[in-house]
Amino acid sequence: xxxxxxxxxTILDVAERAGVSKTVVSHALSGKRPVSEETRRRIFExxxxxxxxxxxxxxxxxxxxxxxxxxxxxxxxxxxxNLEMKIIAGAANVLNQENYDFLLLTHTAPGxxxxxxxxxxxxxxxxxxxxxxxxxPRIDILRQADIPFVLFGRCAxxxxxxxxxxxxxxxxxxxxxxxxxxxxxxxxxFYQDDRGFGLVERALAGFASACDAYHLTSxxxxxxISPEAGAxxxxxxxxxxxxxxxxxxxTDIAAWGAYQALQERGIRVPEDLSLICFDRSTVDALxxxxxxxxxxxxxxxxxxxxxxxxxxxxNEPLEATQVLIQPYFIAGESTAGAPTxxxxx
Amino acid sequence: xxxxxxxxxTILDVAERAGVSKTVVSHALSGKRPVSEETRRRIFExxxxxxxxxxxxxxxxxxxxxxxxxxxxxxxxxxxxNLEMKIIAGAANVLNQENYDFLLLTHTAPGxxxxxxxxxxxxxxxxxxxxxxxxxPRIDILRQADIPFVLFGRCAxxxxxxxxxxxxxxxxxxxxxxxxxxxxxxxxxFYQDDRGFGLVERALAGFASACDAYHLTSxxxxxxISPEAGAxxxxxxxxxxxxxxxxxxxTDIAAWGAYQALQERGIRVPEDLSLICFDRSTVDALxxxxxxxxxxxxxxxxxxxxxxxxxxxxNEPLEATQVLIQPYFIAGESTAGAPTxxxxx
DNA sequence: CTGTTAGCGCTTTCAA
DNA sequence: TTGAAAGCGCTAACAG
Numbered sequence: 167x168x169x170x171x172x173x174x175x176t177i178l179d180v181a182e183r184a185g186v187s188k189t190v191v192s193h194a195l196s197g198k199r200p201v202s203e204e205t206r207r208r209i210f211e212x213x214x215x216x217x218x219x220x221x222x223x224x225x226x227x228x229x230x231x232x233x234x235x236x237x238x239x240x241x242x243x244x245x246x247x248n249l250e251m252k253i254i255a256g257a258a259n260v261l262n263q264e265n266y267d268f269l270l271l272t273h274t275a276p277g278x279x280x281x282x283x284x285x286x287x288x289x290x291x292x293x294x295x296x297x298x299x300x301x302x303p304r305i306d307i308l309r310q311a312d313i314p315f316v317l318f319g320r321c322a323x324x325x326x327x328x329x330x331x332x333x334x335x336x337x338x339x340x341x342x343x344x345x346x347x348x349x350x351x352x353x354x355x356f357y358q359d360d361r362g363f364g365l366v367e368r369a370l371a372g373f374a375s376a377c378d379a380y381h382l383t384s385x386x387x388x389x390x391i392s393p394e395a396g397a398x399x400x401x402x403x404x405x406x407x408x409x410x411x412x413x414x415x416x417t418d419i420a421a422w423g424a425y426q427a428l429q430e431r432g433i434r435v436p437e438d439l440s441l442i443c444f445d446r447s448t449v450d451a452l453x454x455x456x457x458x459x460x461x462x463x464x465x466x467x468x469x470x471x472x473x474x475x476x477x478x479x480x481n482e483p484l485e486a487t488q489v490l491i492q493p494y495f496i497a498g499e500s501t502a503g504a505p506t507x508x509x510x511x
Numbered sequence: 512x513x514x515x516x517x518x519x520x521t522i523l524d525v526a527e528r529a530g531v532s533k534t535v536v537s538h539a540l541s542g543k544r545p546v547s548e549e550t551r552r553r554i555f556e557x558x559x560x561x562x563x564x565x566x567x568x569x570x571x572x573x574x575x576x577x578x579x580x581x582x583x584x585x586x587x588x589x590x591x592x593n594l595e596m597k598i599i600a601g602a603a604n605v606l607n608q609e610n611y612d613f614l615l616l617t618h619t620a621p622g623x624x625x626x627x628x629x630x631x632x633x634x635x636x637x638x639x640x641x642x643x644x645x646x647x648p649r650i651d652i653l654r655q656a657d658i659p660f661v662l663f664g665r666c667a668x669x670x671x672x673x674x675x676x677x678x679x680x681x682x683x684x685x686x687x688x689x690x691x692x693x694x695x696x697x698x699x700x701f702y703q704d705d706r707g708f709g710l711v712e713r714a715l716a717g718f719a720s721a722c723d724a725y726h727l728t729s730x731x732x733x734x735x736i737s738p739e740a741g742a743x744x745x746x747x748x749x750x751x752x753x754x755x756x757x758x759x760x761x762t763d764i765a766a767w768g769a770y771q772a773l774q775e776r777g778i779r780v781p782e783d784l785s786l787i788c789f790d791r792s793t794v795d796a797l798x799x800x801x802x803x804x805x806x807x808x809x810x811x812x813x814x815x816x817x818x819x820x821x822x823x824x825x826n827e828p829l830e831a832t833q834v835l836i837q838p839y840f841i842a843g844e845s846t847a848g849a850p851t852x853x854x855x856x
Numbered sequence: 857c858t859g860t861t862a863g864c865g866c867t868t869t870c871a872a
Numbered sequence: 873t874t875g876a877a878a879g880c881g882c883t884a885a886c887a888g
Contacts, residue, residue, distance in 0.1 A: 176880095176881055176882085177881065177882065178881080178882095186858075186859085187858070187859045187860080188859090188881090188882080188883090189858070189859060189860080189883085189884085190857085190858060190859080192882070192883060192884085193858095193883095193884095196883085198883090198884090199857080199858090200857065201857075201858085202857060202858090205857080205858085219631065220881085220882075221632060221633075221880085221881050221882070222628060222632035222634065223568050223571055223572050223632050223633055223634060223880085223881080223882090224572055224864090224880070224881035224882040224883090225881080225882055225883075226568055226864090226882090227566075227568050227569055227572055227864050227865070227866090227880090227881080227882075227883095228863080228864050228881075228882040228883040228884080229864085229882075229883055229884090230864070230883085232568060234614070241596075241599075241600045241603065241604065247593055247596060247796060248592055248593055248596070248793075248796075250596055251586075251592060251593070251595055251596040251599075254586075254596075254599065254615070255586045255617065258586065258615050258617040258618075259586065259617050259618060262616060262617050262618030262625060263618050265628075267614050267616075267629065267634070268614065268615045268616075268617070269579070269612050269613065269614055269615075270599070270603050270613045270614075270615050271607060271612075271613075272600060272603040272604050272607050272613070273603075273604055273607030273608050280607055280610075282564075283564055283610070284612065286519065286562060286563075286564040287519075287564035287565060287566055287567055288519050288564075288566050288568075288865090289566070289567050289568070289579075289612065311519075392798075393796075393797055393798040393799075394798070419796060419797060422797050422799070423797075423798065426798075426799060448593075448793070448796055448797060449797065451592060451593075451738075451764060451793055452738055452764060452767050452768075452793060452794065452797065452799075453737075453738040453739070453768065453771075454738075454767070454771060454797075454799065519865095521864095521865055521866085522865065522866065523865080523866095531874075531875085532874070532875045532876075533865090533866080533867090533875090533876095534867085534868080534874070534875060534876080535873085535874060535875080537866070537867060537868085538867095538868095538874095541867085543867090543868090544873085544874090545873070546873075546874090547873060547874090550873080550874085565865080565866075566864085566865050566866070568864090568865080568866090569864070569865035569866040569867090569880090570865080570866055570867075571866090571880090572864090572865080572866070572867090572880045572881070572882095573865075573866040573867040573868080573879080573880055574866085574867050574868070574879095574880070575866070575867060
């Protein structure tokens, strides 16, 4: 029925032409078994003559692996930004380079139907989980499916889990230490108003303990991630926490909004108020604002997660199963010594 | 040998549990053959009980589909940004919602080895091609593989191709018309210094013909996509093209750099110089700069491309095979009437 | 060092 | 309306 002319050659064609069995061809290709010099020569000759290419799907089906890695990253439209892009590119580039395919799962159906379907179908060899929550139901799904996975983030209980995460406690300590050295006494942290995420919770805890360690008076206030939210937050601060001399924002975008609002009111940064933010991806793209910040090394981190998963799949020993990335502290232009007279209005 | 407990259920497990043969299960699922009501009920019950999911690779190998769509998008690290993210999210969200999987191919090996491998193996049912060039060798690869695909962009010759692209000629005409109405006579377009891409070439052509139509004196100059490049470009302009009263930038990022440079020199936008840019994704995220701009509707467009490909795969008739998205012209704060005395230095 | 023979999990004739 | 059986192209026991 099928036209013999337009058929791509299979391993059997190669075997026949070389006068050997499929098996030998397979092993000549994979090197998983020794093949005599003479035989291998004939085989490769046949391969060249025929223009044979192994069929990846068949290889994968027979070999029990698909070479595809799932990347579970809910991408809510209004929030998509530079940072997310770095995270995706970091992992995708590493995986594609290693001849793995990168399957992006963005949709969050109720019950994580999408993730379920993908892992239960056996489509992916492993999964990288993004936006990890302190209690994350997706972990049960992956464990039950008995599929290797790496978290980009951490849970509350991380026993037996493999992860890459930012050392946010360390980052917070650096920020607070920096401010303490500059003589600030009253500082405020505008946390991301999105509880339950590992990063958010740990940032809060880290802030509290760092402030304790440095004997600073501190306050935490919720703040959205838009410039408007940042602006609104800073105005609240001016009104209700006038003694504050330094603030920490979760995102550069909110920080930028705050910065703008302050400028409009003639409040100088850093002379009147110091400001630090986490991640500078977006403001860096524009280069307009060079705040003191924490570089969370997003692209590197997701690349690292990808490499760990690959190692896991190859049964290579991992150097470490739980990796904390030390962020870089960037001394920028938005922090300075605490003003002697904080009442600036 | 294999532990029966930790094995994914196969179609055979479902068949046994429902007391039928594999064949019936397959057809109950695909609907390619009638199945009695009672039988299908038992089958779906078994599927639910077992948590069965068909294996996409096996389906494909046996002649079916994988439900995976490839998204060929070279993601060069330094360029990744908001716009790219919108494009990815737009398509990924649509596809995931329709139960298609989204395979992101970012790596550009020489000869497009990655794309070749993926399409020739049949891993993906269809492909969306990004960063389309006027002459794009990937199209031959896809045609030879006889795989359905949709371009996000256009080539020089689009015969028989299916695409979604921005109507950049229209956009340019709007920009130029806007400037002409404001009385500008000498305008400059800073094109993306990256020839060969459909969008870049068409933008240049569209600019030229629009300027002709409105009898404007015009010039095109190359410009990179960073704020620094924008700043450098505008300084060159001031020096060599002093009579210019309006400029068009390809990206908001470069436009922002230019805007900053102008401010530093006391040149006012729009009083002294009008400015328009394509896409506002990044500056919009920060809300600092509200230029007159062209909203290229990136997220919508890539979602549209995804929907077209799905229709194609389902053999549904397409309303249109070559879709030009009309960008939105946004009258912002960076354009005004031409200054009467353009020599502002 | 080489070959035989089961599968991998599914679709699809062909026959009932 | 259903089932048996032959592949899809490859890998991996197992046996020489």
